[in-house]
Amino acid sequence: MSSEYSNLLEPIKIGGHEVENRFAINAMEGNDADPEGNPTAKTYKRYENYFAGNSGLIDLEAITVTDENVSRKMQLSVLPKNEKPLTDFVKAMRKVNPKPLLVWQLTHSGELSNPEFSKRVCVKPLPGFGGEVLEEEDIDRIIDQFVLSAKIAHNCGADGVDFKNCHGYLDSQILRPYNDRDWKYGGPWEHRKRFTFEIYERIQKEINDPNFIIGSKVSMWEGFPGGQGTAGPNSPVIDLTESLDLVKGMEERGASFIIVSAGSPSLTLALTQPDKKVPDYIYLHFTFQKQVRDLLKKDTVVIGSGYSVLNNGHNNLQARKKEENTFLYWGEENIKNGITDMVALGRQSYADPAIPVKLQEQREKEIKWCTACDHCVEFLIFQKNIGCATYDKDYVKLYQEMKKNGETLRAKRT
Ligand SMILES: Cc1cc2nc3c(=O)[nH]c(=O)nc-3n(C[C@H](O)[C@H](O)[C@H](O)COP(=O)(O)O)c2cc1C
Structure with missing residues (x-):
């Protein structure tokens, strides 16, 4: 093993499992499922590459718990009809490489459902989005859908689920201060966090398998007035009190990993995915990762996002020295300094998901870096x-x- 990247290549425990290194494949939609929401040859090819790359954890892209409200035309779905094809898919991936942990990112698109082919629904109409307003019994039914989908994931052989709490999808819509409608799932923070916590409690109780891990990807700050991590329904000011209470509450309900993210891409894209114009947003991601790392128990794994823009230093990041603006530099530093435990790669995973295996085999020069x-x-x-x-x-x-x-x-x- 190359000692140069000893932090990135060090094993770590997630729940009852040990993974070989500190890399994760972030959830990345492929929009290439068949009309029933099942994986196609294109989906297989993407994931075969991910598994061959040997990241410790692979987060299967946003897979919908309903086919009534979806944001992608060719989105994967996790409904009873998908159980057999998804089971075959998991088996095929384990044949490529049995080592990575595989979690599925369960999602409901809510107001981000695409009205061209789907039904847009919301908890409080947001300018530019809107949709039919959901009532308490609708949310009760959606909770059942999430729990059922988690059970299907378990039956199919997934190692766990990432219950999506980020990027403006339904759970973000419920959690954010903008949801100030006074109802069972809105208004005071105690009401807004109820949806997430109830799903966690039910998944734990109803699946009841200590090997099945649960966690969430969270937008710590969505970056617009009333978004997650702001000081109030009309305020853009960062206030992490609720976001931190959320991750702590999920840990108390059995979360073994938290994927730290930011932004709501349909509104604040560069925040979620620091780009060449604003690469310095990556420092905000580091800040959020550290806040979460400092708060949680040592054995809850913190996974950072947003790193692809760093690539091999072809970016405009404000760094002190040229050597200090690369992904490998910051990956090593952040793990060593307790900023994060693992690094999840998004856009880089389309470009080349094989960084772990290439580092393990001293083939660093062969890495194809994301150009952002x-x-x-x-x-x-x-x-x-x-x-x-x-x-x-x-x-x-x-x-x-x-x-x-x-x-x-x-x-x-x-
Ligand atoms: C095309 C595309 C699809 C994405 N799909 C998802 C997704 O399914 N779920 C999710 O949480 N994030 C999704 N993301 C966001 C990434 O997972 C990640 O958080 C973001 O790109 C920042 O990481 P990076 O700098 O490594 O790309 C997507 C991003 C892109 C560009």
């Missing part, structure tokens, strides 16, 4: 299959076709 071109974001916005438009020839071609058809963000703006 963010064409993957454009694939997502235009409802295309998603992959790397820098290194994967199929997606390079797809992006060229989109350019020809005027389906790019630049064409949309002009």
Whole structure:
């Protein structure tokens, strides 16, 4: 083993499991499921690459607990009809590499459901989004859907679930101070956190398998007035009191990992995914990671996000020295200094998910670094299959076709 990256390559315990290194594949939608929400050959190919790359943990992209309210046209779903195909999928991945832990990110899109092919619903209409307002019995039913989906994930052989608490999806919508409607799931913080905690308690009780881990990806601060981690329904000011109480409460209810994130990409994209224009947002991610790491018990694993822009130093980050603006530098530093326990890679995973195995085999020079071109974001916005438009020839071609058809963000703006 290369001693140069001894922190990144050190094993760690998550729940009752030990994983080989400190890398995670962040949840990354591929928008390439079949009409029933089952994995296709394209989905298989992406995950086979992830498993071959040997990250300690792989977070299966946002998989919907309902097919009534979805944000992607070709989104994976976890309903009874999907159980057999998803079981086959897990078996196939374990054959590629049995070592990584596999968790599934359970989601409901709420107001981010796409009205072109789905039903938009919300807890309080947000300008620019809106949707049919959900009542208490609707949320009670959605809780049942999450619990059922967690049971299906368990039956299919997943190691656990990441109950999605981030990026403006339904749970963010319920948790954020903007949800100041006075009802069972809104108004005071005690009401807004009820949805998450009830789902945690029910999953623990009804699955009751100590090997099945539970955790969440959390937007600590959504970055707009009334978003998660703000001081009130009209305030953009950072106040982490609720976000920290949320992660602590999830830990008390059995969370063995927390994936720290920020932003709400449909409103504050550069915050969730620091880009070449604003790479310094990564320092805000480090700050949030440290706050969570300092608060939680030592054996609750903190996983940081947002690192892809660092790549091999081709960014405009304000660093003291050139050597201090790379991913490998900050990955090592942050683990060594107790900022985070693991690092999850998002866009980098489309470019090259094999960093762990390449470091383990001293093949660092072969790493294909994410260029943060963010064409993957454009694939997502235009409802295309998603992959790397820098290194994967199929997606390079797809992006060229989109350019020809005027389906790019630049064409949309002009
Ligand atoms: C195309 C695309 C799809 C994404 N899909 C998901 C998802 O399914 N769930 C999620 O929590 N985050 C999703 N994200 C956000 C990433 O997981 C990650 O938090 C973000 O990109 C920052 O990490 P990075 O700098 O390593 O890319 C997505 C991001 C992109 C660009």
